[in-house]
Amino acid sequence: MITRKITIKKIALLVLAGYFFWDTAALYADSRNSVQRELSKPVVRGGIVFKNYCGMCHGERADGVSRAAKLYGAERLRIKPSAADYYIKIIRGGGKAVGKSEFMPPWNDELSNEQINDVVAYLGIVTDSVRRGEVVFKTNCILCHGIKADGKGRAARLYNPPPADLTKSDKNDDYKTMIITYGGKAMGRSEVMPVWGEQLSTQEIADVVAYLRTILK
Ligand code: HEC
Ligand code: HEC
Numbered sequence: 168m169i170t171r172k173i174t175i176k177k178i179a180l181l182v183l184a185g186y187f188f189w190d191t192a193a194l195y196a197d198s199r200n201s202v203q204r205e206l207s208k209p210v211v212r213g214g215i216v217f218k219n220y221c222g223m224c225h226g227e228r229a230d231g232v233s234r235a236a237k238l239y240g241a242e243r244l245r246i247k248p249s250a251a252d253y254y255i256k257i258i259r260g261g262g263k264a265v266g267k268s269e270f271m272p273p274w275n276d277e278l279s280n281e282q283i284n285d286v287v288a289y290l291g292i293v294t295d296s297v298r299r300g301e302v303v304f305k306t307n308c309i310l311c312h313g314i315k316a317d318g319k320g321r322a323a324r325l326y327n328p329p330p331a332d333l334t335k336s337d338k339n340d341d342y343k344t345m346i347i348t349y350g351g352k353a354m355g356r357s358e359v360m361p362v363w364g365e366q367l368s369t370q371e372i373a374d375v376v377a378y379l380r381t382i383l384k
Contacts (some may be wrong), residue, residue, distance in 0.1 A: 209289075210288045211283040213288045214283075214289045216282050217286050220274070220278070221286070226244075229290060243268075246290060246293075246294055251291065255278070258274050258278075258283055259283065260273050261274070297373070297378050300374035303367065304378055306376050307367070308375075312330045312331070317334050326359045334384045335383075336383070342354075346360060347363050347375065347376070350364075
């Protein structure tokens with residue numbers, strides 16, 4: 168009798184563990200698939216082109232922070248937000264093509280049309296704080312807060328209190344910066360909200376806060 172009871176308990180536990188494992192495995196498979204989907208996007212391919220051909224002069228984030236800054240000056244090397252047409256012209260023909268410095272080389276012979284279009288797509292994001300913030304959000308926060316930031320991520324139901332609905336937040340930018348940098352616990356909230364201060368740069372946190380400002384309902 169006793170052994171039977173234990174067996175039933177054990178089976179119940181195994182089923183529970185199995186369910187939990189299956190559930191977690193499904194979550195991981197889901198995020199793996201979305202990473203693969205992201206990797207086939209032009210902006211992501213453009214980021215790779217940029218890193219290989221442009222980062223040494225313009226800096227990985229196109230902010231002019233690079234080794235070449237000593238030669239040309241970081242402010243000159245920082246790529247400002249501009250229309251795609253302008254980017255394409257200077258990338259194809261070099262600085263000369265738009266009356267700028269010829270230290271900006273022409274890339275027509277080296278890069279394919281597709282690579283140039285990809286790198287232009289990347290520049291559209293990397294020069295815009297809100298769009299950079301959207302990328303930070305979609306890479307780090309959606310498992311809990313959801314793709315729409317409404318608190319309905321795949322993992323949301325595992326937590327109580329649930330991940331906040333960020334489209335209805337009544338907190339200001341300073342508060343958001345603090346809770347993102349130092350985590351929920353430091354702010355007297357749930358410790359499930361992670362500490363991001365070590366993983367994300369100050370700039371990335373400022374960018375994600377800028378993005379969150381644009382999605383308020
Ligand atoms: C050898 C260094 C060097 C490399 C490599 C380089 N650039 Fe440049 N680039 C420059 C310089 C210098 C300028 C500034 C020209 C000026 O202001 O007169 C510039 C300007 C630009 C501008 C205009 C920025 C603005 O806001 O007006 C764009 C866009 C640009 N580069 C894109 C690229 C891309 C894309 C690549 C890689 C495919 C690349 N550059 C590689 C040196 C470089
Ligand atoms: C592991 C799940 C998880 C992840 C990943 C996560 N969060 Fe959270 N977050 C939470 C939870 C849970 C809360 C609610 C805490 C509470 O109410 O005590 C929260 C709260 C917040 C708040 C407070 C909002 C308000 O109105 O009070 C902000 C802002 C926030 N998260 C931003 C982010 C950002 C940005 C990221 C990605 C860089 C992120 N979170 C990633 C779980 C998560």
